[in-house]
Amino acid sequence: MRVTTIDRYAPRPGPIVRWRIDLTDAPWTTSSVPPSFNQRFHLAGARTAPPGQTVFLAAAFDVDGPVDHKALERSFTALVDRHDTLRCGFVARDDDSGGVEIVRRVHDVSRMRLRPDPPVETATADDAREALRRLLADACAPLGEPDHLFAAIDRLDRSTILCAFDHAHTDAWSIAVVVDDLRMLYEGFRAEPGAFHPARLGPAGSFLAHCAEEAEDDRDxxxxxxxxxxxxxxxxxxxxxxxxxxxxxxxxxxxxxxxxxxxxxxxxxxxxxxxxxxxxxxxxxxxxxxxxxxxxxxxxxxxxxxxxxxxxxxxxxxxxxxxxxxxxxxxxxxxxxxxxxxxxxxxxxxxxxxxxxxxxxxxxxxxxxxxxxxxxxxxxxxxxxxxxxxxxxxxxxxxxxxxxxxxxxxxxxxxxxxxxxxxxxxxxxxxxxxxxxxxxxxxxxxxxxxxxxxxxxxxxxxxxxxx
Structure with missing residues (x-):
């Protein structure tokens, strides 16, 4: 894993496809699980951050050949279904004491739709990096729903899959998990379009359960x-x-x-x-x-x-x-x-x-x-x-x-x-x-x-x- 920043990332150019996450028909419920301490601290600062100053973590990796769009779309959807924090968003609202409360909302992933945008053509690594930077700033805004980016650079010989999340949902370890999950999901959906089931990856833990345990910890x-x-x-x-x-x-x-x-x-x-x-x-x-x-x-x-x-x-x-x-x-x-x-x-x-x-x-x-x-x-x-x-x-x-x-x-x-x-x-x-x-x-x-x-x-x- 190469650890870098968006200003130093130099992907090979090619058409960049972004899948917009459409939650119009995906009802949400207010979760009884409050944000974790890290999430509250991060989101409180994010409320006043200038535009473009989002703190995101992104994963990028290569696959052979051009992108199988249907297989990748299914992979992104399965990733969200697999990890409960990726089905969550946050909103800020006034509380009874005159302060601001950060509220977690959970969306119904079965009603979520991914809709591809027209490709953004890029001719150089600088073009690709700057296009991705704009997409990341737009898609990963904290207190936005959704606050993820799903994208790919589609090339004939070898393509790049990229996804990113506001820091509220991920840490460095999570980026490795995302790469591994998407690799297995994409390979499965591409090889067996009608037969592969994400359950083959085995169970994954729940971050919401972790947040609930933190909230319920009443030890002295x-x-x-x-x-x-x-x-x-x-x-x-x-x-x-x-x-x-x-x-x-x-x-x-x-x-x-x-x-x-x-x-x-x-x-x-x-x-x-x-x-x-x-x-x-x-x-x-x-x-x-x-x-x-x-x-x-x-x-x-x-x-x-x-x-x-x-x-x-x-x-x-x-x-x-x-x-x-x-x-x-x-x-x-x-x-x-x-x-x-x-x-x-x-x-x-x-x-x-x-x-x-x-x-x-x-x-x-x-x-x-x-x-x-x-x-x-x-x-x-x-x-x-x-x-x-x-x-x-x-x-x-x-x-x-x-x-x-x-x-x-x-x-x-x-x-x-x-x-x-x-x-x-x-x-x-x-x-x-x-x-x-x-x-x-x-x-x-x-x-x-x-x-x-x-x-x-x-x-x-x-x-x-x-x-």
């Missing part, structure tokens, strides 16, 4: 030992979410257009050696890259430690491993640069394992327990790690040339996504497009790559193994 989290560690983390930061430790050239409350940095961190053989070296110290690849970041920050004069949040999934049952939804929470971590890189990897490995336990505390309960958070920046400094080799359909991702595509919006902090695939390790970094941020973040990432490359040859597990 305030007295948990993990909550004490959350409180201590935010107390050190004066109840402010962590920020990248540098002046990025913006005043408080100011944002800038988002800049994107895409780079390879390590090829496959080097990534394997990094993993082996880190595991010999009781760490992991993620711990090793975080350690390299802490040393890069110290070497760049940004301090001896990095405080951040890292996302982690909440797919705690086998069925939810094949579900589409925003099954993600966060955990806090402070990475301290030790005397040498090996010592930092060993310490970070232990700290990372401990931090995973903190992720069991619902974020809503954390915010309540600390008395609310003060946001100096609208973004939060976070570092994500996803090993796509462990996700559904991993064996097919390279042959499909699968892409995970995000939008470019505005930014005021640094956010980093580490992806592990059969090709190695890659970094996608988001930061404000200011001269200061470009220079500081660029130098920082250069140092991270250089330090990570040294891990296999500089770590001495006998000297730094934990315990």
């Amino acid at each position: 989290h305030a007295t948990l030992p993990a909550m004490a560690q959350w409180r201590a983390f935010f107390a050190r930061h004066r109840n402010t979410p962590p920020s990248f430790p540098a002046d990025l050239g913006l005043r408080p409350g100011e944002t800038a257009p988002q800049a994107v940095d895409l780079r390879r961190l390590a090829d496959a053989p080097t990534a394997d050696r990094i993993d082996d070296a880190c595991r010999s110290l009781g760490g992991s690849t993620f711990a090793g890259v975080l350690a390299a970041m802490a040393h890069a920050a110290r070497d760049s004069g940004l301090g001896d430690e990095l405080s951040l949040l890292f996302p982690m999934h909440t797919r705690r049952t086998a069925r939810r491993e094949t579900a589409v939804g925003w099954f993600t929470t966060n955990a806090p971590l402070t990475v301290r640069a030790g005397d040498d890189l090996a010592a930092t990897v060993a310490a970070t490995g232990a700290d990372l394992r401990a931090a995973v336990g903190l992720g069991a505390v619902p974020i809503g309960a954390v915010v309540e327990a600390v008395g609310g958070l003060t946001f100096v920046r609208s973004d939060v400094f976070m570092v994500s790690y996803v090993d796509y080799r462990r996700l559904p359909g991993a064996a097919h991702l390279a042959d499909l040339d699968a892409h995970h595509i995000s939008n470019v919006t505005r930014a005021d902090d640094v956010q980093i996504w580490i992806s592990r695939t059969d090709e190695g390790l890659a970094l996608r970094t988001r930061h404000p497009d200011t001269p200061d941020a470009g220079r500081i973040v660029g130098d920082f990432l250069d140092a991270v790559v250089a330090l990570a490359a040294r891990i296999p040859t500089t770590l001495d597990p006998t000297a730094h193994a934990p315990g």
